[in-house]
Amino acid sequence: MKVLVLNSGSSSIKYELRDPDTGTALAAGEIGRIGEAGGLPDHGSALGSVLRALRAEAGGPLADLSEVDAVGHRVVHGGSHFTGPALLTPDVIRRIEECAPLAPLHNPPALLGIREALKVLPAIPQVAVFDTAFHATIPAEAHVYALPYEYHERYGVRRYGFHGISLQSVTRKADATLGGGLAEMKAVVAHLGNGASITALAGGRSVDTSMGLTPLEGLVMGTRPGDVDPGALLYMMRELGLDAAQMDQVLNKESGLLGLSGASNDMRDILEAATAGDERAGLALDVYCYRLRKYIGAYAAALGGLDLLVFTAGVGENSPAVRAKVCEGLGFLGIELDGEANTRACGADADIAAVGADVRVLVVATDEERVIAEETVAVVARSR
Numbered sequence: 001m002k003v004l005v006l007n008s009g010s011s012s013i014k015y016e017l018r019d020p021d022t023g024t025a026l027a028a029g030e031i032g033r034i035g036e037a038g039g040l041p042d043h044g045s046a047l048g049s050v051l052r053a054l055r056a057e058a059g060g061p062l063a064d065l066s067e068v069d070a071v072g073h074r075v076v077h078g079g080s081h082f083t084g085p086a087l088l089t090p091d092v093i094r095r096i097e098e099c100a101p102l103a104p105l106h107n108p109p110a111l112l113g114i115r116e117a118l119k120v121l122p123a124i125p126q127v128a129v130f131d132t133a134f135h136a137t138i139p140a141e142a143h144v145y146a147l148p149y150e151y152h153e154r155y156g157v158r159r160y161g162f163h164g165i166s167l168q169s170v171t172r173k174a175d176a177t178l179g180g181g182l183a184e185m186k187a188v189v190a191h192l193g194n195g196a197s198i199t200a201l202a203g204g205r206s207v208d209t210s211m212g213l214t215p216l217e218g219l220v221m222g223t224r225p226g227d228v229d230p231g232a233l234l235y236m237m238r239e240l241g242l243d244a245a246q247m248d249q250v251l252n253k254e255s256g257l258l259g260l261s262g263a264s265n266d267m268r269d270i271l272e273a274a275t276a277g278d279e280r281a282g283l284a285l286d287v288y289c290y291r292l293r294k295y296i297g298a299y300a301a302a303l304g305g306l307d308l309l310v311f312t313a314g315v316g317e318n319s320p321a322v323r324a325k326v327c328e329g330l331g332f333l334g335i336e337l338d339g340e341a342n343t344r345a346c347g348a349d350a351d352i353a354a355v356g357a358d359v360r361v362l363v364v365a366t367d368e369e370r371v372i373a374e375e376t377v378a379v380v381a382r383s384r
């Protein structure tokens with residue numbers, strides 16, 4: 001089988017052609033700078049480029065586009081409506097549109113990708129896979145904000161959580177690395193990419209997660225601050241005169257590692273600068289790791305214990321320094337790293353806990369495209 005996985009962002013389309021039976025990627029790439037100088041004008045022409053690149057004439061794996069069995073679209077926000085992947089129908093598209101105000105940076109470009117793909121591949125079944133769906137199991141005590149209840153009830157203002165597709169991949173791979181048993185464990189998964197979140201899992205299901213209504217809450221990220229006193233935001237708006245659009249820019253683009261360091265949103269740069277003695281980079285690293293450590297403690301309390309800690313995504317998979325710094329001082333929870341195993345673990349799935357430590361600590365390489373491909377095939381099979 002061949003499934004085309006599309007991840008449409010505001011200025012890029014990432015794609016992978018996957019064989020879900022073997023889990024392999026037959027082709028992968030990214031069309032960037034859509035709508036920017038020197039780039040393609042719109043998502044339609046970008047998708048055209050993707051489809052051309054997949055054809056044999058361009059060195060791709062397909063003799064004909066009809067060889068594609070299904071298309072799977074990554075959609076960030078599924079609101080309260082989508083608790084699992086969905087076959088794209090006009091009704092489903094309308095509901096994704098309804099969720100767009102909840103994720104203005106993510107859902108509208110995903111919808112552009114969906115519309116274009118339906119236009120050029122009308123005979124091929126297409127499926128939306130949501131980042132929020134995995135968190136549908138979070139109980140009310142953890143997903144309700146203590147705002148006037150009508151904002152929740154009437155307007156859907158609540159915690160939804162994100163990175164669910166990654167969590168699906170990571171929990172499955174962690175279970176395999178452990179030789180089974182995740183379903184009986186109290187686990188915490190730290191997804192540390194450009195966006196970062198941490199999730200508490202009981203019996204393999206999400207019971208709390210650090211991102212909220214939007215992907216802004218929780219951990220320190222590349223350009224987002226994570227948790228901030230909402231009063232600080234009101235102060236900035238009222239006293240410093242920032243309007244909603246300016247706040248959006250500050251919170252989504254100018255904060256986090258970039259805002260603190262004044263230099264970069266890339267953890268590699270932060271680590272290098274901090275090591276070289278740059279104070280602001282050092283501060284950024286400290287705030288980043290402290291926040292994460294605090295959340296691990298909070299989720300251990302929420303779960304009533306901890307059996308497993310998993311690191312994944314760009315920083316989690318590749319930075320022994322961050323993993324070591326985060327775990328420092330967590331010995332009281334039973335978290336203790338094997339220094340050498342931690343240094344060695346990069347890219348491949350590995351157990352980095354010290355021998356005899358109470359908590360298993362894993363580094364797991366997330367594979368979101370594989371999950372999207374498999375979910376897509378499952379939905380299409382069910383719909384037949």
Ligand code: ADP
Nearest residue numbers: 192193194195265266267268313314315318319
């Ligand atoms: P995205 O959220 O865009 O999918 P990734 O999961 O690819 O992002 O993570 C990107 C982040 O991973 C960047 O901040 C990058 O600095 C970080 N990263 C990648 N490799 C390393 C490394 N060797 N050490 C530290 N950070 C790394």
